[in-house]
Amino acid sequence: MNLQQRIVLLNRLGEYILQDNDNWQATKQKASFQNSWFTPEFIDLATRNIALAFLQEDKLTAWAQQYNIPTENTNPKNVGIIMAGNIPLVGFHDFLCVFITGHRQTIKPSSKDDVLIKHLVQQLNEWDDATRQLVSFSELLKGCDAYIATGSNNSARYFEYYFSKYPHIIRRNRTSVALLTGKETPAELDKLADDVYQYFGLGCRNVTKLYVPEQYDFIPLLDAFNKYDYLSDLHKYKHNYDYMLAVLILNKQYYMSNQSILLAESKELFSPISQLNYEYYQSIDQAEAALVNNQDVQCVVGKNHLDFGGAQRPSLTDYADGVDVMKFLLEL
CATH class of the missing domain: 3.40.605.10 (Aldehyde Dehydrogenase; Chain A, domain 1)
Known part of the structure; x- marks a missing residue:
């Protein structure tokens, strides 16, 4: 052919x-x-x-x-x-x-x-x-x-x-993260919900951690995430939610929730199903610098990075791990 x-x-x-x-x-x-x-x-x-x-x-x-x-x-x-x-x-x-x-x-x-x-x-x-x-x-x-x-x-x-x-x-x-400034519009937060929830967060392009400024207001974010509350009707997802909720409570760890996802402060990039980690930053430049060469990060969502809602819509040239598969194949 x-x-x-x-x-x-x-x-x-x-x-x-x-x-x-x-x-x-x-x-x-x-x-x-x-x-x-x-x-x-x-x-x-x-x-x-x-x-x-x-x-x-x-x-x-x-x-x-x-x-x-x-x-x-x-x-x-x-x-x-x-x-x-x-x-x-x-x-x-x-x-x-x-x-x-x-x-x-x-x-x-x-x-x-x-x-x-x-x-x-x-x-x-x-x-x-x-x-x-x-x-x-x-x-x-x-x-x-x-x-x-x-x-x-x-x-x-x-x-x-x-x-x-x-x-x-x-x-x-690998996993993906979102870098937030606190000035995101309701439409952008709505699209961020897609990056977090689609495929239950199981993809390497799913956002599993947020970097947010100090004094960040999580209420608009949780309100935007309500569009996926129906996932809690699915048995396997709800089982994970209940389990992670129990872990957070037993460990006396502070958390926030909108009934379909748990927000927990953590240094970890990877988060379990139904949980979204977050970390505060003092300088957005420092936060970006720490992510640039991180081998565990597939993509970064946010201003000056991948558009909100674009994490699970890769193009033909969005190669996993940044490795150009076409170049590899043509050089065989």
Whole structure:
């Protein structure tokens, strides 16, 4: 398959996602049954973002031109991809990068998120049989020429050991933060709620910590967060909320709440499900400086940084961990 054929197929896949026919609806429902953290709302959010931000012919063409991807890949490599399963189709961008560059790929999907990616690849197979030579699935990744693996800090150590002899990208735990000034508008706080609550905060681009000025007024923030109070109706989320509330009370730790999230002062970047950490700063410049080279931070939301509400809407060139996957693939 040449580059233009691949772009046309990917654009068709985006149209398929947006059309939402019976077959696709059934697949999304199956994915939701398999993983109860994958609610229909958040599956729709993830797949629509992929269709609109990634799978548009003009965007794909511009992206390919930016990297001077050749029309034909005359020496395709086999790239092994280990996908995470924290949010729906979180590994799709890796699949997309390998596919558009014309390399072959062997995917080991997460057991928590294998329904959606397998279905979308099956659609490509039905439209063009040549894609069967480009994409396959396996529980064991052996004999690949390069590897892209995403997992926890613990699993990353194993990935480094097993794949050290091959070209590789290894990703670890990351999270995102928001840097607030106290002058945010109600509309901005409303969008910040999306950055915090979407996907239950399980994504590396979810905001799990706030940096706020001293004497910050949390009331407008908690009021804005009320839009997601309905999450407390979901058993698994409510269970986490109740558990973390009990921990805070037993530890006699000060907290604030709007019934769907717990705000707790902490130095930790990562926060449990249903909890949002915060830390006061004296100088916003010092707070920014501490975040610039922090390897645990995926992105920073706030003024002069990523727009509020933009954390879970990455573009084609928003590479996880800041590692340019396209450059990596084209240099194989």
